[in-house]
Amino acid sequence: MLTSLAIQAIHAYQRHLSPHKGFSCAYAVATDGLSCSAVVLDLVRERGLLGALPRIAGQFASCGRAARVVGSRVSGVCCCGPIPIPFGFGGR
Structure with a gap:
């Protein structure tokens, strides 16, 4: 049940929040690969x-x-899973 809820939460984040946050995941930018989510x-x-x-x-x-x-x-926050995590670095 927890796994199913986590998957649903990540999907919701990817569909509804991530496209509107205005910056990219630092990991995806650095690796030119998958985002943290x-x-x-x-x-x-x-x-x-x-x-x-x-x-x-x-x-x-x-x-x-x-x-x-x-x-x-990258603009100061990493999109790690459904919870954005702030880091102390400059924005664009």
């Missing part, structure tokens, strides 16, 4: 919510490192 969605689907938690934490850490690398190309 897409990575987290895949992890949750593959491992279930509880089984994915350690890797989700690792993804958030990777996004934080990416935010420091891309700096001004």
Whole structure:
């Protein structure tokens, strides 16, 4: 049940919030790949919510490192899963 709710929440974030937030995920910008929400969605689907938690934490850490690398190309918040996480770097 938790896994299903997490997947629904990520989908809602991707459909309704992410397109309107005005900036890109630092991880996606730095890697020219998947956004954190897409990575987290895949992890949750593959491992279930509880089984994915350690890797989700690792993804958030990777996004934080990416935010420091891309700096001004990303606007101060990483779209890690359904919860935007602020980082201390400049905006565009």
